[in-house]
Amino acid sequence: MEIETLKEIWIATNKEESQASYDRENLEMLHAKSNGLIARMKRNLLLELMLVIVSFSGVTLYYFTAFNGRLRQVAWVYILLALAFVIYYYHKNKLLKEMQCITCRVRSNLQMQVRKLEQYLRFYLFAGTLMVPILMILLFVMFLVRPWWPGLSQMHLNSSLFATLAYFLIMIGLTVLTWFVNKWYLNCLYGCHIRNLKSVLEEMNEEETEL
Secondary structure, three states: OHHHHHHHHHHHHHHHHHHHHHHHHHHHHHHHHHHHHHHHHHHHHHHHHHHHHHHHHHHHHHHHHHHHHOOHHHHHHHHHHHHHHHHHHHHHHHHHHHHHOOOOOOHHHHHHHHHHHHHHHHHHHHHHHHHHHHHHHHHHHHHHHOOOOOOOOHHHHHHOHHHHHHHHHHHHHHHHHHHHHHHHHHHHHHHHHHHHHHHHHHHHHHHHHHO
């Protein structure tokens, strides 16, 4: 009778140990999966930085040299925008590095960092969209105050109400289009990975609860 009881206890203990080992392996696998998602976002961020540097450098050089340098103010605006993006890149990259830290990977802390990352993306969406009307208004003011194209006079610009209205309607249309393009772009680079990361966090929560 005692031997049968000991057998049952031994079998039950082995089952519990196997289950605990299985749960630990699952948890480690989930941690590895979340780490992979963060690594992809870091690569996307680096790619985005390189794209901004190359494209903004080209546009800045163009406005410094085109039209005998009459639009160099636009070039300085692009330089300021590039510097702002570099600052944004630094803070976002720092956040992603913190999210990859194994010793800091408390689930609640990781959830807070994901929310912070979403705030960065919302800021980028608004700032990236707002850049369009700001640049177009700057160009409009430059043309109005100091006409740079031969034959284009201030009187002509002031009298052309239809052209001004058309310009601002185009500006509104481009701003709305930029909003949707930026939203799609951010979703491809980060949004889908953040959603996957959230689902991994939910699985972690379930696994830790079972443990």
